[in-house]
Amino acid sequence: MVKAKIKGVNTVRKRLANGSVRVYHYHRATGAALPGRPGDPEFIAAFAEAERIAPKDVANINALIRDYLGSLGFSRKEDSTQREYRRMLLLLGEKFGKLPLRALDSPRVRGVFLDYQEQIGRTRPREADNRLSVLSAVFSHAARKGRIKDNPLRGFERIYSGDRSEKIWTASDITTFMADAPVELQRAMILALHTGQRYGDLIRLEWSQYSGMTILLRQRKTKVLVPIHTSRSLRQMLDGMPRQGENVLTRADGRPWFTDANDKALSKEWSAHMIACGLRPQNYATLTQQEKSHFLRFNDLRGTAVTLLAEAGCEVPQIASITGHTLQSATRILEKYLAMTPALSRAAIQAFESSPATAFANKLQTGPQRKEQSSEKTQ
Structure with missing residues (x-):
């Protein structure tokens, strides 16, 4: 088959975790994904349909959206991020797409x-x-x-409060979750607690990245290469697990928790068990985003791991070497997550009680003891 070259097509190459390269094609004007290869019947059919519905706008917000979807910066985003951006840009195009570019010069457009x-x-x-x-x-x-003079939304104020400084998995929460959880979810819990890594990195972790003592992981979000020395408990789990495929975490039948189009499978199973074990209410699916924010999430395990490392006495550089944070980011997380934890409180009081520098404070009493202390001092 002769490979056809068609104008108006963006070609994106993605390097997968296993080192292979996958090629994706998109219609430049609409951002629609084009299946197969240029010249394939399904490719030609999808391209023709995209051309049919391609907007002809040239001096409005729809034109800016098309330019952005065809940009190098957009093509370098993760596939899941691109899908989410396309979803929202479709809605934004329907709402504001016909707005002419000259309207962006008005100070009132920000209010719109x-x-x-x-x-x-x-x-x-x-x-x-x-x-x-x-x-x-x-x-x-x-x-x-x-194309425009300035970004009219520069520095806009967000209305959603995403502060999860108090959303830490306690020992009780973890025990409740683990009690009747399927073994696949238990493995995910242990791996998350002992590595402090993100959901997307954990579900894609491969056995080839585990040496028996160390996990070598390149974070998808930051591109940072993180060598994680595994704990005895984590090694015990990993070494005792069946290797059902390339990935460490798999479903019961050995399939990975992600596909090219979707990586939410583990999240859905996790949420269902959270409801079943009582960590989320039965009506969780019907709650608003703000209401849902009051309940624990999988990604809160990352902050929990940071907290546990700090409670164990680890310094910021040690924590960052495991989680992959910069020193500044790790410090900010600790400032947020370590506001109030029982373990730190106990350790602080134990130090207060045993330190010579605070001995005078520990002797302070009220009532008769005060007079006795004074007389002892005069003698």
Whole structure:
């Protein structure tokens, strides 16, 4: 078959965790994914359909969205991030796509976007913030390219409060979760607690990255290469696990928890068990984003791991060497997560009671003891 070269197609190459390279094709004007290879019947059919619905706008926000979707910066984002951006940009295009570029010069246009944020944010504050963040990225790209003078959403205020400083898995929470959890979820819990890594990195961790003593992991978000010396407990689990495929964490039948199109399978199983074991209410799915934020999540295990390492006496550089944070980021996390934990409180009081520097304070009493102490001092 002769490989056809078609104008208006963006080609993106992604290096997978196993070192292989996968090629993806997208229709430049609409951002639609094109299956197969150029010249394949399904590719030609998808391209023709995308051409049919391609917007013809040239001086409005739809044009800026098309430019952004075809940019190098967008192509370098993770596949899951690209899918989420496309979803939101489709909605934003329907709402603001016909707005002419000259309208962006008006100081009042910022209020139009913020009104939209408030409207969505009444029931879905995080979604509202995310949509404006994506639109702001489009405007920033357009400003860099000289298509518009400035980003009208620069520095907009988010309405969703994502502070999870008190959302730490306690020993009781972990015990409750582990009691009747399927072994696949138990393995995910242990791996997360003993490595402090993100969900997306853990579900893609391969056996080839485990040497028997060390896990060598390149974080997908930061691209940082993190060597993690495994604990005895983690090695015991890993060395005793059946190797059902390339990935360490798998479903019961050995399939990985992710596909090219979706990496939410473990998250769904995790959420279902959280409800079953009582860590989330039965009506969790019907709650608003703000209401859901009060309950524990898988990703809170990352902050829990940082907290446990600190409670064990690890210094910031030691913690960062395991989790892959910068020293500044690790310090910020500790400032947030270590506000109040029982273990640190106990350790602080034990130090207070045993230190010579605080001996005078430990002798202080009220009532008769005070007089006795005074007389002892005069003698």
